[in-house]
Structure formats: structure tokens, C-alpha cells
Amino acid sequence: MPVSLARPVIRSPALRMASRRLESTAASKTADAAKQTASKAQQGLSRVASAAGPAIAGAARGVGNALGKIGGRTGRLVAFVERQTPLVVYYSKVGAEVAKLVFQGQKMSPPSVATFQNTYQTLWRSFQRGTLFQSPQNMLQQARSLSSAQLVAGGVVAAECLGFFTVGEMLGRFKIVGYHGETASHH
Numbered sequence: 494m495p496v497s498l499a500r501p502v503i504r505s506p507a508l509r510m511a512s513r514r515l516e517s518t519a520a521s522k523t524a525d526a527a528k529q530t531a532s533k534a535q536q537g538l539s540r541v542a543s544a545a546g547p548a549i550a551g552a553a554r555g556v557g558n559a560l561g562k563i564g565g566r567t568g569r570l571v572a573f574v575e576r577q578t579p580l581v582v583y584y585s586k587v588g589a590e591v592a593k594l595v596f597q598g599q600k601m602s603p604p605s606v607a608t609f610q611n612t613y614q615t616l617w618r619s620f621q622r623g624t625l626f627q628s629p630q631n632m633l634q635q636a637r638s639l640s641s642a643q644l645v646a647g648g649v650v651a652a653e654c655l656g657f658f659t660v661g662e663m664l665g666r667f668k669i670v671g672y673h674g675e676t677a678s679h680h
Contacts, residue, residue, distance in 0.1 A: 619625045663669055
């Protein structure tokens with residue numbers, strides 16, 4: 494088929510209709526759900542920021558005026574706390590909104606009040622009796638009775654913790670290479 498005849502066939506309405514039928518409706522539904530969730534998150538964050546801003550600013554201003562007259566280290570501490578308060582409030586609200594979205598997205602629910610009370614009453618009773626921590630012999634016996642699957646799972650969790658710690662150190666120091674030793678100490 495010559496190239497000049499192939500172009501009209503590709504542009505034909507029948508071929509375009511067939512390609513539309515082959516599109517996945519699941520992908521478009523997922524994209525729509527993601528857009529909808531992002532829009533809800535944005536609305537929630539803007540609502541939180543607009544509601545919390547003036548009230549906190551007024552309260553902080555009143556307290557700041559009273560504590561601003563204090564000098565020395567205490568005055569510097571008060572000034573530092575005043576500067577950090579809006580950031581802490583904002584990011585705590587953002588964290589709460591994100592947690593709410595995660596809870597809704599994963600279809601999670603908090604424990605009931607009865608479960609919560611039962612757990613902490615049991616914990617408090619064992620603390621009062623002094624049985625909160627097990628005896629060393631009992632702990633040793635439990636360690637000996639661990640299965641190989643439990644040991645492997647514990648090793649994986651330990652490796653993940655070590656990996657996250659290492660990456661955090663790298664990000665915190667802005668370096669991939671470790672600490673340098675003293676070069677002038679060798680004789």
C-alpha cells in the first residue's frame with residue numbers, strides 16, 4: 494500500500510472509533526478518583542488554613558505582648574517559640590488532613606472506646622502489680638522458642654530500620670561518604 498493511501502485509512506472515523514473502544518475504563522476511573530481525592534485534600538487544607546490563621550495570630554499576639562517584655566534567655570526563648578508556632582500549627586493541620594485521607598483511602602477505623610479502655614486498664618493493672626515486664630528467664634525461654642520464619646521477619650525489619658537510618662544520615666549530612674578520620678594523627 495503506498496504511503497499516500499495509508500494516511501486516509503489511519504485518519505478514518507471507523508479506526509478512531511475502534512481505538513476509543515480499546516481504551517481502559519478502569520484507568521480513567523482511577524484517574525478521576527485520584528483527581529477527586531486531590532481536590533478534596535486541597536479544599537480541606539485551604540479551609541484549615543483560613544480558619545486557624547486569624548484566631549491563632551490574635552492569641553499569640555496577646556501572649557507575645559505580655560511575654561515580650563521579658564529579657565535575657567527567657568525573652569529569646571519566647572521569641573523563638575513565637576516564630577515557630579505558626580509553622581507547627583500549620584503542619585500539624587496538614588498532617589491531620591493527610592492522616593484523614595489515608596484513613597479514608599485504606600478504609601481504616603480507630604478502635605472503639607471499649608477496646609481502648611480495656612487495653613489501657615490491663616496495662617495499668619500490670620504496671621501496678623509489677624508484672625509489666627517479664628522475668629529474664631521467661632524472656633529467654635520465649636527467645637529460644639522463636640521459629641525460623643519469625644527470625645527471618647525480625648531480620649528483615651532490622652535491615653529496613655538500618656536502611657532508613659542510613660538514608661536519613663545521608664540526607665542529614667548531605668553526603669553519601671561517611672565521616673573522615675583524623676589524617677594528621679598517624680606518625
